[in-house]
Amino acid sequence: MNGAESLVGTLASGGVEVCFSNPGTSEMHLVAALDRQTAIRCILGLFEGVVTAAADGYARMAGKPACTLLHLGPGLANGLANLHNAARARVPIVNIVGQHALSHLIHDTPLKSDIEAIARPYSAWLRTSQSSSQLGRDTAEALAATQILPGQISTLIVPADVAWGEGATLATILPAPNVPVPADEKIEQAALMLRSGRRTAILLAGSALHGEGLSAAGRVAAATGAKLLVPYPFARLERGPGVPIVDRVPYVPEQAAAMLREFEQIILVGAEIPMAYFASPNRGAVLTPPECSIIRLTTPSEDAETTLDALVEMVGGSPAISPIEKANRPPAPNGAITLDGLAQAVAATLPENAIVVDESMTAGRGMMAAARASVPHDWLGNTGGSIGIALPLAVGAAVACPDRRVVCLSADGSGMYTLQALWTMAREGLKITIVIFANRLYSVLRWEFSNLGVGAPGKQALDLFEIGRPDLNWVDLGKGMGVPGTRVTSLDEFVAAMRQGLASDGPMLIEAPL
């Protein structure tokens, strides 16, 4: 067995089923090993930013490690912006990055680079494998590191001669690491706060935002009157009728501060203290009121679900969870396109159990509110603020959940970073309905410019905030990559197009000019 075969075999026995890939010459033995087996499905992305975000979307929904195959330093570097988002989403990903043969590294050849330096900021675990006989073991360790709660990124760099060298073996999969829980006193302190009668918010992240974790948080809220909140950046939030109500802290700092003002106490469950994304000359970063007492009940690497279950016991929560969202699906709207109308139309057409991938930016500020009680669904957001995530994130979510419909809401500027994802959607026949909000602007930036008080934008600044001239033709862009599409001119057409997309067997794109 060669090194590449031991790597692939070890990944497969560790439960890896998909490898989002964009390989090169140094990875050919890895490709050959992937070619000789059927446990791991390879999915090609035509840009590494697609590959890394697809891995993120897959990991968020599959609940198991995602895998990427990337070519040397440049391939990894192309994928870094969305690896940044994935690191912020705290998802389990193993990056397999090729390296020149160890014997070749003495030469200064064109593709040589310091791959470890490129990988380090976004890799909780990082190693360059040194021998074929060790590669299986390195792979098992890389996989185990991704499992440290809530999920981490491992980068395993594989020199070509380590991949092609013989004498390798499959490694034993390492046991999942123990999941720590906070000390009893922490949970008692939280219970005391919740019983104090003071206005309390519980700020949730990670596994507390879906499934059993969210259900336990809902019981705590029902028993104590505490409000459940989610920070603006979050990876995955379960919502809809029957699900505990969780309000999102707004992006705009003044609105976030206004929402948080009412709370005397905040309990953090896997979440960080909310801060403004950016500094400003006339405002601080802190969004919580100065007199608010904040405790961290669980860190991101502690077991939120078990902790919340213990808290339910202490505060006498009943199994009948309430308050929960009551079903409320708005009727399909008609008439001229408005942002409120589009939000209502998405809520009106959203299928049961849909996965909504949201990078709708300024066009979508009303989307979550409109859809929250329509049908049960999951909402995936941009965790790291690096735009260009939605289209490939939708790819990963659709691969992880082939029986669910994916609705991908993308602003036009954000969509342009990784539009190659459309090609992967077409090639893999993924059931994704893509809505492009075509305002032909970097609207956020225009708003941020005024908000920072730097005056009125002149011609140069406006040229940096407007993305028309020429206008992007998304229907043609999609068509060129095999994704059928339509441009709508009214809400009636938008609703009809959504229904058509959601009934189709593959991807469909809807351009909504604003």
Ligand SMILES: Cc1ncc(C[n+]2csc(CCOP(=O)(O)OP(=O)(O)O)c2C)c(N)n1
């Ligand atoms: C990788 C990356 N590059 C640049 C930015 C800065 N940035 C923030 S918002 C934005 C424009 C967003 O435009 P669009 O997606 O069309 O949404 P809109 O603001 O028009 O609603 C840019 C360029 C960023 N956040 N991430």
